[in-house]
Amino acid sequence: MPVRAYCDCHVNIFRDEDVLPLYETQISRVRPSGGMAPKGDADTLYAEMANVEKAIIFANRYADSVGIASDDELTAAAVAKYPDKFVGFAAIDPRMPDCMDLLVHAIEDLKLKGVKFGPIYNGVALSDPRLVPVYEYLQKNNIPLTMHMGTTYARNAPIDMGRSLHVEPIALQYPDLVMVLAHMGHPWYDDCIVVSRKQPNVFCEISALFYRPWQYYNILIAAQEYKITDKIFWGTDFPAARVDESVDGLLTINEQVEGTKLPRVSDETMQRIIWSNPFEHWWHGDNPLQG
Template sequence: MIVDCHVNIWDDEHVLPHYVSGTAMARHGTIGTVADMDTVYAAMGGVDKAILFSLRYHDSAGIDGNDEVTARAVAKYPDKFIGFAAVDPRRPDAMDLLVHAVEDLHLKGVKFGPIYNGVSLLDPRMVPVYAYCVKHNLPLTMHMGTTFAAGTPIQYGKPTDVDEIARRYPDLKMIMAHLAHPWAEECIVICRKNANVYTEVSAIFYRPWQFWNSLIAAQEYRITERNKIFWGTDFPFATVAESIEALQTVNRFVEGTPMPRVSQETIDHILYSNPLDHWWHGGFPG
């Protein structure tokens, strides 16, 4: 079973002009602006399940999505999609929207981007979000690491705040997206020491040297064998096929050298990891 744990969804009207200009700084290749539910469904043909969410990053990355687009996709393709709510704690109605997303739209987790929303994980506005997640058994996926978007507070993307929140809320399942690049080793050691913290590898492979180094560190700290690191694409920023190929060929740059190898066991642990067994207390609620 292959689960893509990080898939973005939005309708065309959610894409603002500065998203198109800003992504030019992120990556050339498969980045696109089209991520409606039918496009996403077609793109996810190579996986069994996909966890998807829209983004409320209107003033930073230029996507102003909503939870309704996520819920409609899940309703149309329930055998493929699992939906997460998006939270922007700056909004006065943030908790009302979250309650609606979970209790009316039946979304199963929460997505938050501290660097994009300009809100630290330690900000008091996050306290009701954490409490609600714990009460309703909702995993919290966080964009950790850097971004292409100008004007974002880089310190909020660093993983050290996750360590503090993990100790304050030991029953909160937290997932650091993108291995918190470029702070992957900090991300890995925080995952290792906190039973409630996980990470994933979406959108890392197109920096191949960083990708290889990060997976070697994950292997040496043995978090892969403990089911702490998961696989995803970050579609439309990468496709399923290239994300799988990059993981399976991660050692290609060190062939013929004495450098260590990412083992096949590590590769398989990541590719066939199943968040549905781990991110919810008692397993995915269905």
């Protein structure tokens, strides 16, 4: 019987031509047998997401760090092709002189419903003045902001910019801006958990964590102990990880501690995350699935 989840909140879309030589050079250091990135086109994503009800998809503007550079038009076209499955987020790079024009176009013309930003990948700190108009626009227009939080294998990506502690001042300054911390801020997951616990407008998600099972176990136990499991959402980071292995990685997390007195990740926690619904939490009153 196939494993299922409600919403994959972290799915990357790109064309073959969006994958640059830099990507293959870097990924070979961390996944020697990985080679080039798997397909990330709309049809591939749709097939992969067969066992989830909804998928939040976004392009990557990470040409000089990861080596993948796609765009919002690609995201919008995928949503138009599969509107019952995909919800599109815009991708921003604050270094681009037309960043705000592209953002307004993505939200108001392409009708994308959120934004994805990678401070560590673009080399732009969350406190950078170039982000002020972005924050103001998103807060004014009820648009959530998903951010890559945590480390990365990319060499040209300042690690400190992936620390979740940098989110708190922004969350306080923009209390109506919903901020979603991807990857639980790994390996500094405690920072992610305590910031999310303190700030009502900060949420987090567990994409691309299951393949480090001991770290993943500790993340989930800490989240239970701090009582923030209602603020954690499920995702894959496809094509970095697939739906079936991501669900299975969560459901089998306790196997590594069988026969010990260590605490267990509860069934309630697992089911709450797998069936989490960002559309009930990331927007203030307006459900993007209804307009």
